[in-house]
Amino acid sequence: MANVNLIRRAEIGREKRVRTRAQLVEAANTLFARRAVESVTVDDVVQEAGVAKGTFYTHFDSLEALTAAVAEELVQSFDELLQPGRTAITEPALRIAFGCRAFIDKALNDSRWAAVAARMTAANPQSGENLRRRLLEDLQHLSAEPPSAELKLEIVVGIMLHMLRVLGEGRLSSFDPDAVVSAILRAIGLSLQEARSVLKRLPAAGTEKSLRTTAS
Amino acid sequence: MANVNLIRRAEIGREKRVRTRAQLVEAANTLFARRAVESVTVDDVVQEAGVAKGTFYTHFDSLEALTAAVAEELVQSFDELLQPGRTAITEPALRIAFGCRAFIDKALNDSRWAAVAARMTAANPQSGENLRRRLLEDLQHLSAEPPSAELKLEIVVGIMLHMLRVLGEGRLSSFDPDAVVSAILRAIGLSLQEARSVLKRLPAAGTEKSLRTTAS
Known part of the structure; x- marks a missing residue:
């Protein structure tokens, strides 16, 4: 019985940690939407999240680490939104073009999103793991001409x-x-000619709205 | 006479500032060569440069600003080294390929150099101004096909x-x-075919050594 309680207590602790972390990410996201990323401080984030400053540092080493987590979250959730539209496409090059243009359109429509997402690299160059894996799979299905799929x-x-x-x-x-x-496809x-043909067959206007339509 | 003295004094002050700044950049460069960029602190830099900690902050806002200055210095001086070889080439696409391969070869031979140079962007996305200007000029001489030279x-x-x-x-x-x-040229x-032809005509082996030979 004591054992069960210990397990349950550990579980509650874990759930609370996950919740608090999500609260901090959400708070930072809200602040970034309101003002320049550079102007946001740890104090602002803990105030917005309604947690103690010490709590911040049990979850993140620095504000940069939190920004990276926000960026990862932004990119992953947009990427998930794309999946239904993406998997409906059978041709690898068309799938790559679809993903790239959707991300570019999203960035064009929301420069704040683009700025935060771009920060991801600075903090963590291997981020967006799912995205990278899927892109690599598509690239492996293209011609075996150099450079390698990895490159x-x-x-x-x-x-x-x-x-x-x-x-x-x-x-x-x-x-x-x-x-x-087109430049990406040629690279x-x-x-x-092939790049033009792919672009012609791309589902029209990859704006966020039309992507939502594609995804639903 | 008093006026002349004031001017001279201002000049000496300026020269001293330039020297101290260069000392700090040089110290950081030496430290980065010895160990991981992440492990270097402001204290390490001022100790290596033999200046007071306060002096550091009259020249740089942060260690990141100094790292950006080191990177700018590394990239600019390598770029200058390339100029004689580069200007001897009359074809824009060949000039672009020459520059790109020289930078890639340099990065392959010196991953520490590459890591520090790559940091430049994170700190200052518009850095390498001379390089960007020259590259843009070459791109403007290519075909007017989209994307624009700017893109x-x-x-x-x-x-x-x-x-x-x-x-x-x-x-x-x-x-x-x-x-x-080749991927860059196609992009x-x-x-x-054109990319292959350019690569065939590239001056052989753009290693640092052969570049020095080209430059001398």
């Missing part, structure tokens, strides 16, 4: 992360999402 | 920065520099 993955990730950063900072005078997707080995 | 610049920068990061972390099992350069609009 193609890094090329796509490099372009996409930089685009999120650029869109997060809003520093390009004009931006053509299709041109970026991973498609010809101009 | 092509960000695509090249995105791939290159990510490659520096990846090589700095040493996390790819194999790495083919030519395959990356900015060259066909596979």
Whole structure:
């Protein structure tokens, strides 16, 4: 009986920790939506979450670690939203183009989202593990032409992360999402004609709204 | 006469500031060469430079700002080393390929250099101004096919920065520099045949040593 209580108590502790961590991530997310990421302090976050400052440091080493967790959360949840639309596509190159353009459209529509997501890399270059794994699988189904699928993955990730950063900072005078997707497709080995054909067959307008429609 | 003295005194002050700043950058550079960038503290830097801690903060807001300055210095001085070899090339695409492969080879030969250089972005996304300007000029001489030269610049920068990061972390099992350069050339609009032709005409082996030879 004592044993059962101990197990249950450990469980409650674990659940509470998960809840508190989620509260901190949620609080940071709310603050980032309201003002510049740079201006948010640990004090702001604990006040918003309604927890003690010491609690913050039992969950995160630093504000940067929390920002990375927020970014991971933003990217993962958007990626999950894409899955129904993505898995309905059978052609690997079209699947890659679909994912890339959805992320670019999302970043275009929400520069705050893009800025926070781009920070993920700085704090954790191997983040977005599910995303990377799925992208690698698609790349392995493309032609075996060099570079290797492993290197193609890094090329796509490099372009996409930089685009999120650029869109997060809003520093390009004009931006053509299709041109970026085409550049990505060509970098991973498609010809101009093949890239054009993929773009033509992409489900129209990858805005957040239409993605929700695709996903539902 | 008093006026001249004041001017001279201001000059001496300026020179001293420039010297102290350079001392701090040099000290950090020495420390980064010896051990992991993450393990270096402000105390280590001031001790190595032989200056007071307060002096550090008159020159840099934080250790990150100093790391960015070190990175900027590393990248700029390597870029300057490349200029003689680069300006001898008249074809824009070949010039771009020359620069990219030289940076990749440098990163392959010196992962510490790559790791520090990659940090530049995190701290200052618009860094490497000379490099960006020159690259943009070359891109403007390529075909006017979309994406715009401005967007092509960000695509090249995105791939290159990510490659520096990846090589700095040493996390790819194999790495083919030519395959990356080819991917870059195709992303900015060259066909596979054109990219192959450029690679064939690239001055052989862009190792640091041969670059020094080219530059001298």
